[in-house]
Amino acid sequence: RTVEPLEYYRRFLKENCRPDGRELGEFRTTTVNIGKCSITTADGSALVKLGNTTVICGVKAELAAPAVDSANKGYIVPNVELPSLCAERFRSGPPGEEAQAASQFIADVIENSQMIVKEDLCIANGKLAWVLYCDIICLDYDGNLLDASVFALLAALKNVQLPLVTINEETGLSEVNLKQKNPLIIRKHPVATSFAIFDDTLLIVDPTAEEEDLATGTVTIVTDEDGKLCSVHKPGGSPLTGAKLQDCITRAITRHKEVKKLIDKVIKSITPE
Amino acid sequence: PSVCPGDTSVLAGLYGPAEAKISKELPDRAALEVLLRPKVGLPGVLERSREQLLRQTCEAVVLGVLHPRTAISLVLQVLSDAGSLLSCCLNAACMALLDAGLPLAALFCGVTCALQPDGTILLDPTARQEQDARAVLTFAIASSDRKVLMATTKGSCSVEEMQQCLAVSQRAADTIFQFYRDSVRRRYSK
Numbered sequence: 536r537t538v539e540p541l542e543y544y545r546r547f548l549k550e551n552c553r554p555d556g557r558e559l560g561e562f563r564t565t566t567v568n569i570g571k572c573s574i575t576t577a578d579g580s581a582l583v584k585l586g587n588t589t590v591i592c593g594v595k596a597e598l599a600a601p602a603v604d605s606a607n608k609g610y611i612v613p614n615v616e617l618p619s620l621c622a623e624r625f626r627s628g629p630p631g632e633e634a635q636a637a638s639q640f641i642a643d644v645i646e647n648s649q650m651i652v653k654e655d656l657c658i659a660n661g662k663l664a665w666v667l668y669c670d671i672i673c674l675d676y677d678g679n680l681l682d683a684s685v686f687a688l689l690a691a692l693k694n695v696q697l698p699l700v701t702i703n704e705e706t707g708l709s710e711v712n713l714k715q716k717n718p719l720i721i722r723k724h725p726v727a728t729s730f731a732i733f734d735d736t737l738l739i740v741d742p743t744a745e746e747e748d749l750a751t752g753t754v755t756i757v758t759d760e761d762g763k764l765c766s767v768h769k770p771g772g773s774p775l776t777g778a779k780l781q782d783c784i785t786r787a788i789t790r791h792k793e794v795k796k797l798i799d800k801v802i803k804s805i806t807p808e
Numbered sequence: 809p810s811v812c813p814g815d816t817s818v819l820a821g822l823y824g825p826a827e828a829k830i831s832k833e834l835p836d837r838a839a840l841e842v843l844l845r846p847k848v849g850l851p852g853v854l855e856r857s858r859e860q861l862l863r864q865t866c867e868a869v870v871l872g873v874l875h876p877r878t879a880i881s882l883v884l885q886v887l888s889d890a891g892s893l894l895s896c897c898l899n900a901a902c903m904a905l906l907d908a909g910l911p912l913a914a915l916f917c918g919v920t921c922a923l924q925p926d927g928t929i930l931l932d933p934t935a936r937q938e939q940d941a942r943a944v945l946t947f948a949i950a951s952s953d954r955k956v957l958m959a960t961t962k963g964s965c966s967v968e969e970m971q972q973c974l975a976v977s978q979r980a981a982d983t984i985f986q987f988y989r990d991s992v993r994r995r996y997s998k
Binding site (some may be wrong): 765 | 830853854856857858859860861864865868914943945950953955956957958959960961962963964965966967970971974975978
């Protein structure tokens with residue numbers, strides 16, 4: 536396994552299964568932990584485990600003045616961090632290319648899917664708006680970072696409760712009412728599904744870190760509940776035909792339904808608090 | 809070489825295969841590095857993600873196993889941006905690879921399509937058209953069999969629309985490959 540990893544994998548793939556016992560189209564067990572049990576100081580948080588890959592997302596809401604050219608829009612700032620504790624390939628220091636590319640990907644998903652409409656974050660036109668800082672930190676990297684991050688972000692945002700803010704007409708200052716909290720308006724629920732391409736032909740779902748290293752390419756598809764594509768992310772790698780891509784998309788749509796059920800179940804279980 | 813479709817212009821410079829730093833060298837293949845410099849400002853997170861897209865696309869076509877423990881650096885400078893920037897960078901990168909004479913498994917070209925709110929598909933959109941569009945899709949198409957090497961989307965679209973854009977891009981790829989042939993012919997005919 537250490538001397539000839541590719542050959543070891545090929546023998547399994549010929550039998551249409553993988554070393555950890557999964558089918559080619561099977562996902563690892565997904566567990567989600569939302570709310571006060573994850574980060575108590577954040578306004579919303581979630582911990583997602585996709586097999587061994589562990590990602591935690593914390594959302595903090597702060598007040599700021601909106602930009603001059605978009606006076607009725609708030610801000611969402613996602614930031615993905617891959618600290619050196621999650622895998623030996625990541626060194627400490629400024630964010631590497633993978634972390635930055637992942638941050639850009641998450642920002643694109645939020646923008647493309649219109650998950651949170653920036654106009655909803657505005658409190659007073661031109662004067663005050665919310666800024667949501669979403670920090671996504673990987674605690675254990677075992678492949679499939681993008682799927683876990685998108686899932687953690689979605690779960691954390693569903694957990695966020697924003698206090699009611701009113702602007703006092705006489706003094707012009709803002710008053711924060713911590714007793715009255717409203718949940719965020721989330722319009723769409725995007726879910727990411729990642730595939731790894733082997734030897735230009737085989738497609739496997741939810742790759743582990745070992746499989747990602749051996750793969751000749753990766754594809755990530757983000758769908759929302761209407762079956763629309765929010766993002767198709769295929770950063771190079773072996774060429775795929777249109778038909779193969781279509782196959783990935785259909786599988787992504789099925790995965791979306793599973794994940795949505797899981798999130799709804801978890802949220803229902805914590806609301807009676 | 810610099811590639812300019814319309815008003816978007818990107819200058820590409822390729823250096824390699826050259827001696828690699830010990831920390832960066834790979835024992836069995838060439839290490840590819842892409843640097844994208846925007847027209848104004850310092851490279852940020854957006855440039856990093858684009859660099860990753862370009863790097864992995866190039867890694868898929870360059871036969872790195874013929875030059876182990878070397879480094880190939882591709883530097884792209886954006887001279888002007890009037891829409892379809894990513895596909896312009898892809899085309900510039902491929903022409904640079906061709907010009908340098910590196911061994912390639914296939915050529916690739918970048919095509920951008922914009923999906924208008926009324927459903928029409930526009931190829932090579934301008935910056936204005938990109939902003940008004942419902943979705944902008946960029947594909948890198950390989951020359952050998954018109955397969956998709958790289959795909960990125962901005963905005964959301966339905967699955968059928970994506971397939972339509974893909975088909976349109978594959979047809980448009982033929983024109984771009986013809987352009988490659990003409991430019992290379994011009995360069996070497998003297």
